[in-house]
Amino acid sequence: xxxxxxxxxxxxxxxxxxxxQVEALERALEAEKGCGEVLHQIAAIRGATNGLMSVVVEDxxxxxxxxxxxxxEAERLQGAEALIEVLRTYLK
Numbered sequence: 001x002x003x004x005x006x007x008x009x010x011x012x013x014x015x016x017x018x019x020x021q022v023e024a025l026e027r028a029l030e031a032e033k034g035c036g037e038v039l040h041q042i043a044a045i046r047g048a049t050n051g052l053m054s055v056v057v058e059d060x061x062x063x064x065x066x067x068x069x070x071x072x073e074a075e076r077l078q079g080a081e082a083l084i085e086v087l088r089t090y091l092k
Contacts, residue, residue, distance in 0.1 A: 002063075003056075003059040003060065003062075003063045004056065004059075007055075007059065010055075011052070011055070011056070014048070014051070014052045014055070015052070017048060018045060018048045018049060018052065021041065021044050021045045021048055022045060024041055025038065025041040025042065025045060028041055053090065057083065057086075057087075060079065060082075060083055061079075061083065063079075064076075064078075064079030064080075064082070064083075065079045065080050065083070
């Protein structure tokens, strides 16, 4: 079972909190709030998104790369390559 399926409830809760933060940002912009408040909202969204990414990356490493149950070096390499590809995109 994939770690994103196993942790589905926890991950969806994080996504819903992020959605709430994005909606709060939208309301702040609609209400023409000051740039300080808007910047704080954006920073909060970024932090929440980075936190979600961190959790999923950590679980990926533990499940698809360093898990002692993985006996195939090819399978470990595949897990590492998938992670590298995503990180390259994420860090651009």
